[in-house]
Amino acid sequence: MKRLDRRGFITNAATSVAGIVLPRRASVNRASYIAQSEYSIIEQVRKFQLLDAYCTADPKMDDAKKFGIEQMFTGKPMIWSKWTPDEFIQANDDMLALMKKYPNQVIGQISINPHYQKESLEEIDRCADLGMVGSRLYYQVKINDPLYFPIIEKFIDLNMIIFMHGEAQIGVGGYRMKYDVGRPFTISTPEDFVDAAVRYPEGMFQFAHIGGGGDWEYMCKAFREHPNIYVDTGGSNNAGGMIDFAVEYLGEDRIFFGTDNSYYQGVGKILAADLTDRQKQKIFFDNYNRVLTKGGYNMD
Numbered sequence: 001m002k003r004l005d006r007r008g009f010i011t012n013a014a015t016s017v018a019g020i021v022l023p024r025r026a027s028v029n030r031a032s033y034i035a036q037s038e039y040s041i042i043e044q045v046r047k048f049q050l051l052d053a054y055c056t057a058d059p060k061m062d063d064a065k066k067f068g069i070e071q072m073f074t075g076k077p078m079i080w081s082k083w084t085p086d087e088f089i090q091a092n093d094d095m096l097a098l099m100k101k102y103p104n105q106v107i108g109q110i111s112i113n114p115h116y117q118k119e120s121l122e123e124i125d126r127c128a129d130l131g132m133v134g135s136r137l138y139y140q141v142k143i144n145d146p147l148y149f150p151i152i153e154k155f156i157d158l159n160m161i162i163f164m165h166g167e168a169q170i171g172v173g174g175y176r177m178k179y180d181v182g183r184p185f186t187i188s189t190p191e192d193f194v195d196a197a198v199r200y201p202e203g204m205f206q207f208a209h210i211g212g213g214g215d216w217e218y219m220c221k222a223f224r225e226h227p228n229i230y231v232d233t234g235g236s237n238n239a240g241g242m243i244d245f246a247v248e249y250l251g252e253d254r255i256f257f258g259t260d261n262s263y264y265q266g267v268g269k270i271l272a273a274d275l276t277d278r279q280k281q282k283i284f285f286d287n288y289n290r291v292l293t294k295g296g297y298n299m300d
């Protein structure tokens, strides 16, 4: 059978309906197709100031430039290993090298593993002295485990946000593990974040990427009453209404724009939300910059 390209398909379809009254819906769809093709996401986003609160090394600098992202807070993706001091020090050194390569554009986030308490606390000091800001934490230990307490206290002293991965989906964490999806028991659930946030009301916590998979409705509902827990919009998942839902539950001040290197998805889901330009600007830039201001790490 002859394969049709898109143009061929449209011509063919047009021929096949010749002489037949075109269904009303088809003409509407065609009009909206044309309208969409004239929509420029770049043009739309250019009226906002952007700061990426969740970028993963290596950032796509061409895309960041195209979308006008001024700063990217960047960390290493987790390696599924024990994450020894040698490994997390290397990960941080890689971030420091990126910061040198892209000064003021890439800001590294600090990786540690609380199983190595002393080395982790020393590493936070070393990285903070060298200009890294905030944490990039994963699954080795739950955020409300006492092993994390000295680490959280250190980030509080530095006035830095504690940015950590968690998950909320069937098959993750505690009782939900009966549907095993291959995640470690030590992964933090929204309830674990809430526990840590209540224990440390002066701490600032960021739950990684509501757009990164999992039950984002559950996440937003769990954090509703906890003003020191923030979320970012990073991740490639673009479920309709996600941003609107997050604003409804968390308000417009606790949501950060993040890409996790999915630039079109990251920007598009904010632009598509039913929000005012002022609200979008808060998410794109102001909210995260306000958190940075607390430690003097903000953009001028």
Ligand SMILES: [Zn+2]
Pocket: 165, 208, 209, 212, 260
């Ligand atoms: Zn992630």
